Amino acid sequence: MELFINTYQQMRKRLKAYGYAMWVLSWDLETETPEGAIDYRSEQIEVLTNEIYALETNKQYLRAIEVLYERRNQLDDLLKREIIKVEKEMRLIKKMPKDEYIDFQVLLNKSTTIWANARKNDDFESFLPTLEKIIAYVRKVSKYLQTPELKGYDVLLDMYEEGMTTKEYDAFFDQLRTELVPFVLTATSGKKTLSRKLTKNHFPADKQKEFNEYLTKVFAYDMRHAVLKTSAHPFTSGFSSTDVRITTRYIEEAIESAVFSTIHEMGHAIYEQQVDPKLNETRLNGGASMGIHESQSRMYENMIGRSYAFWEVHFDELKRIFSKELKGVTLLDFYQYINRAERSLIRTEADELTYPLHIMVRYEIEKQLISGKLKAKDLPKRWRKLYQEYVGVRPKSDSEGVLQDIHWAGGSFGYFPTYALGSAYAAQIYYAMNKDFNIENAISDNQISKINEWLKQKIHIYGQTKTPKELIMLATKEPFSSKYYIEYLKRKFSN
């Protein structure tokens, strides 16, 4: 037993170091690598990927995991949880023939470029053969990983959100369909008048940067363990609690874009920074699941960052920095502007209210694609139909329709639903926290670190040592329920 634990831990240490290198290489790619170096870089990455694959498929290592998994009840809790997780991750490598596994990875490496070109040229047909291959592989993956309890799409859903299956998601989205769709269609039917100083103006990047740096202080984002930089698309990237980096982008026509992307990413980043440091050497550091991760970013962005209480405190600083641009703009103007709800086509630009409906479209489509009820070639038609039904708009092109997201090109099926789930988790967690102390008061007192601390103790510190369901139970003292989310949205958007 000791021997197997030793083998496992030795290899984990090596794999961590390789993982660290790949993490920095990926950060460098997204934020720094010059265009002319991409090809040469890819060659080096390919070699390193092979080195890592060789380690991960090392026979002694796999054997150690197998033995420890069999005897998991003799392990201490932490190692037991880790071995369960690792065994699950290794299952695909063990069950899928190597050639097939490599072919799939090679396909995924190429597919995002093919997708990006298809999107650029609004040419779904050029992406279709690739997408069909990806779906075929994903269905195979699901087959290899199926268990008596989990089959088909459920296998994939569980990969992104442990313990969540179509049964739970169907109930969740049915609620949204019944309660939210009619509400949203009504709420977004009128025409709002917004201050032109906000909608038609120019906000210099350097001033936006100044306000973003102010925000890192407001949210107590620990810069000794962080980087704030720019990239084409904002993201969070962490490796261990000691180094969690975020990016933003400054769009000079939209004052709120960088503000809310930074707050959103800080939600992700503060989560990872606050995970128990003793987990850094294990595989249980980082966030518990995609849904829990998203619950943090969306709570920070929407429930805190877009609240009236927040801007009562911080609007003065925004006006000080943009004294010329925001002359005459009132707090209420600004609040209405950042909380406007509109029917729209692009998920990543959707507002808080309509966002889950964008996800619902994708969930239904994925379910049918994986079951085989829907063929890839029929995607554009189905997409338009569902957008009309749920969001009340119809895309004119596939670029702003079915081709808008990278996920499927990357082989990610089962990921989308976690976005909507995250917002719903957030509402339930917020409700529970608000019983312990008045959150709006904390925001008004500029004491967001109080919120950070509560989330740290109830969620963050556990890293991946608990399942999402256990965490929700621990933090809110009840199982997941969508009612808090629907109530929250209806209350906020009824005015």
Added chain:
Amino acid sequence: MELFINTYQQMRKRLKAYGYAMWVLSWDLETETPEGAIDYRSEQIEVLTNEIYALETNKQYLRAIEVLYERRNQLDDLLKREIIKVEKEMRLIKKMPKDEYIDFQVLLNKSTTIWANARKNDDFESFLPTLEKIIAYVRKVSKYLQTPELKGYDVLLDMYEEGMTTKEYDAFFDQLRTELVPFVLTATSGKKTLSRKLTKNHFPADKQKEFNEYLTKVFAYDMRHAVLKTSAHPFTSGFSSTDVRITTRYIEEAIESAVFSTIHEMGHAIYEQQVDPKLNETRLNGGASMGIHESQSRMYENMIGRSYAFWEVHFDELKRIFSKELKGVTLLDFYQYINRAERSLIRTEADELTYPLHIMVRYEIEKQLISGKLKAKDLPKRWRKLYQEYVGVRPKSDSEGVLQDIHWAGGSFGYFPTYALGSAYAAQIYYAMNKDFNIENAISDNQISKINEWLKQKIHIYGQTKTPKELIMLATKEPFSSKYYIEYLKRKFSN
């Protein structure tokens, strides 16, 4: 034979990929890693270093190098040159017992921190025991690597500048001592009056940044294969011709600091960008030697960047950007300011004229330290004596004396002389180029790419396929001579 070549090339490919990862990790450390992540990072780097050591000491790989080295005359020219180089590099790993080798590396890992603290506290004694150990190891290294032709300090000199020994360097520095020291002592004895708008003024970093970006265009530094960023100390860092990055720093009290550090680093970077891309997969990419590298950076910085012809073209742009700060400052004021020569204590801040004398001090000391004539404990005294003699100044503290440079703490003995040699190479290469076309005219026509192109064809493109001596012969059609350098300095600084 094929088998050995294959083994060698396979391993080279893997080592390149690891090298690439370590390169990006080091760039990230210097420019991005947050302070609180340093310890965790070090642990990962230690693991990766062990992985690389295991590859480099792989028996089959060492055997392949050995066999190919023995049969090198049967190899094609390129591979032959590469094997000679690699065999030389591997000699230390093969000859030095592993424990000793690791101990030395561990010592060097710690020593720069000890040195940095000693420098900060002006406390030579606290660094002395470490320095003594380093010198003892370096002398051992020299012993392990000695050949019938090369012994003692010559072994080290040859490591940094292939083919250069004390014989050549003594001749070079004797010339400087005879011709330059009296000239410099006279040239720096008077007092210059410089425009206070240049010496006592404030130059905002964002304006400096704008001018630096302008400079990248003037020098045709290819940004598709480059990054320009800031760091505590400016440096160039390249891996393959596809990606050569530089940093600068903006000192708001000194308008010229970032200007000339950027031009200097672009000299290094354009060199590496222009190496034949087919060498990227070999060990023969990058610059030929430290001296040749420095000849490029110093030619760009001093002979081009500090020339009157250059500022006749570009001073207007500088004045446009710093319209307020430089009001009333003439081109001549500026030219005199950037070419002022002064007796000074700090090598990295020394001007073009006095610089080689700072190097001469270090060369003499290194020679005596390695031969054993000088004991480490007597360094501060000797340092002060030599500075008085050659530079005409006497440091009051060791921080601005013997503790100022990191090199010895890093185990680098034999490196310093290449800095002075580089400037001397530069003068000889410039003289040769000027026979092919009038360089000042090219500068006046804003055609620096003409200079880039000449250097590419005569030097850059060869990478490490030629020795420094071969390159100087190829580019200038005569062996190295210090006369061009001394003539150049005397001519420039006689006015």
